[in-house]
Amino acid sequence: MVAALLLKLFVPQGPTFDWLKKVPPLKASNLVYIGLRDVDVGEKFLLKEHNIRAFSMFDVDQYGIGEVMKRTEEYLDSSKKGHTPVHLTFDIDALDPFYAPATGTAVRGGLTYREAHFVCEYLSQWDRLVAMDVVEVNPHVCIDAADETAKCATSLIGSALGESILLR
Numbered sequence: 001m002v003a004a005l006l007l008k009l010f011v012p013q014g015p016t017f018d019w020l021k022k023v024p025p026l027k028a029s030n031l032v033y034i035g036l037r038d039v040d041v042g043e044k045f046l047l048k049e050h051n052i053r054a055f056s057m058f059d060v061d062q063y064g065i066g067e068v069m070k071r072t073e074e075y076l077d078s079s080k081k082g083h084t085p086v087h088l089t090f091d092i093d094a095l096d097p098f099y100a101p102a103t104g105t106a107v108r109g110g111l112t113y114r115e116a117h118f119v120c121e122y123l124s125q126w127d128r129l130v131a132m133d134v135v136e137v138n139p140h141v142c143i144d145a146a147d148e149t150a151k152c153a154t155s156l157i158g159s160a161l162g163e164s165i166l167l168r
Contacts, residue, residue, distance in 0.1 A: 007050065029051070032053045033054040034068060035094040036055070037107060037109050065118045085128055085129075086126070088123055088132040088133075088160060090132065090135070091135050092137050093106060093110070093136045095110045095111050096108060096110035096112060102141050102148070103141060103142075103149065116152075120156050120159035120160040121160075124164075134153045
């Protein structure tokens, strides 16, 4: 889990990671995962031990993506004052591989195309998104679907930047 590095739960040694020593740790209370479905034992332990807010696909199915985003907003607002800036790291393998097959960890049962766009559109309307990266797009894994996955990632970025079906 890359977040473990940013939380400074462990810091690898060596010159490659010297920059980490200069960066303050991310607070676990500022982190929310949405759409988890393939979590190993070590990751489950880190999530529980550090009280990291996480919504699994079970939660998305049970409450709907709209309610999950509302709860995410309430959680982030509950411990902060004012408008907290949000950095979205969108791991493309959060989507079901039907929608984004060119990724390193393709696991069935992920977010739908619409759910993924809802997350991005919600954050855009929330008006706190200050940065975004889309990760795990890997055209070498599924060459036939590389273009499809890249277009999906690009459209998610568009939604996060304010593209919507209707003018708002």
